[in-house]
Amino acid sequence: MPAFTNALIIGGGIAGMSAALSLTEAGVRVRLIDRDAHWGVSGAGITITGPTLRVMKRLGILDEVLKQGWTSADIRACDPDGNILSEIAGKTSGGDGIPGAGGIMRPTLHRLLAERVKAEGIDVSLGLTVQDIPKGRPKTVTFSDGTEATYDLVVAADGIFSDTRKALFPEVDGPKYVGQICWRLMAPRHPGIDRRTYFLGGPMKIGMNPVSPDEMYMFLLEPVETVEWIPDEELPARLAKLMESYGGIVADVRDSLTPDSNIVARPLETVVCPAPWYRDGVVLIGDAAHATTPQLASGAGMAMEDGVVLGECAASETSVEAALEAFMARRFDRCAFVVDKSLTLGRLEKAGSSPIDQIKVVEEALAELNQPY
Helix, strand or coil, X not given: CCCCCEEEEECCCHHHHHHHHHHHHCCCEEEEEECCCCCCCCCCEEEEEHHHHHHHHHCCCHHHHHHHCEEECEEEEECCCCCEEEEEECCCCCCCCCCCEEEEEHHHHHHHHHHHHHHCCCEEEECCCEEECCCCCCEEEEECCCCEEEECEEEECXXXXXXXXXXXXXXXXXXXXXXXXXXXXXXXXXXXXXXXXXXXXXCCEEEEEECCCXXXXXXXXXXXXXXXXXXXHHHHHHHHHHCCCCCHHHHHHHHCCCCCCEEEEEEEEECCCCCXXXXXXXXXXXXXXXXXXXXXXXXXXXXXXXXXXXXXXXXXXXXXXXXXXXXXXXXXXXXXXXXXXXXHHHHHHHHCCCHHHHHHHHHHHHHHHCCCC
16 A cells, blocks of 8 residues: 555646656556646757656656657767767666667657556646645645645645745745856757767857757857846847857857747756755655756756656655655755756856866766666
């Protein structure tokens, strides 16, 4: 028997769906709600590490990710003109044959997880939010449609701007801007980009990653002290200007920009909730608890791991409190490590540190993350 009978999951994104699948496997009756009546997701591609591919296998979606995304054995670091500086191994420990790196479109990943949730017959309610979560256990929750229901555990997977965190953990600071704007470009895959590739040593860090046989996305991290809003029509010219000192593949991509290029520019923000991430029968997971910047490409992986570990703890412990204590024992240090090393890389990037120093941090971090979660 699991540690508790039923759970409400707030948020139908990557973390929430992963928790729903894992808790259901543990024998917990799950209700998953999302405020979006269409249960969709926008966004560009996302980069995948070996550890993220490993947890995708655990969730039963790896085969489809391999078919619909892109994977490779390692990560390549280049200078601004595309000359190779280093090949960084990304494989996980254990000899399981999982690739070391990859990429996939965010909407594709969302769809693959949603298909698994539907296949498991999990109760999903869309266009619904929580109006009130009173103190006490079990939790009798009031929803936006006026209905009420009682749960042994409430799982808040409602993202970096989590309303649940604001309401129940008011002492935790909200998202903090870290001094970088992340430019993302979706484009046809350049023939020279067959794996996750960094371009280091220029004015700012640029990366490219295939997300399918025909598509890739590029990111550029611009150091900016104060966030500014840039009109959409100005994005292509601004991005081209930022890329002007680069040669090789980066120059090819720059020269291919048009007024219709698919470009998004967003400030990088982070949230770090101190331990424990639970209080009075409510637990925060994913970006609600530990939103990281993207330098280690591990935000989605940590969110999925949270969901899997929560289910495993529910299956192995005998009470809600014991399950949450075990969850924190397995998750806090690992997730805090990702946030810390990502911010370290961001500081090195903004300071114009040498590519070798940046590569060393990535290699050391991946070696740690490749260990079992």
